[in-house]
Amino acid sequence: MSNAQLTINITSRSTRFAVSIIKLANLLPRTPAGFAIASQIVRSGTSIGANIHEAQSASSKKDFIHCSTIALKEARETLYWLTVIFETKLVSNTNLDSLLKESDELVRILYSIIKKAKLNSSLIIDH
Incomplete structure (x- = not known):
């Protein structure tokens, strides 16, 4: 898969994922726990795509890695909240x-993108 195809893939996947997270949040019970988890998972689940999109307009390789790293952190947080929802059987x-x-796949893809970007950055600096 080319870099352009990967970019289209990760941006569209993260957008579809954000929409699914919002729909899930709307299914959570109207309880204190439900409201708190809904708020957290919507924030982290939608932030993944926002940071991936921001990375596409990065002003430097360092900025690209920074935005991608934030997206990775948000993806890991979202995975955590999904696990909490699963374990508590809230939906x-x-x-x-x-x-x-x-x-989980978004976490793996983002980790790979960051690792590759860091490797390419070190190759550019070394030469």
């Missing part, structure tokens, strides 16, 4: 398994 499992899988 039925129907779509939760696919969200857990997609969150």
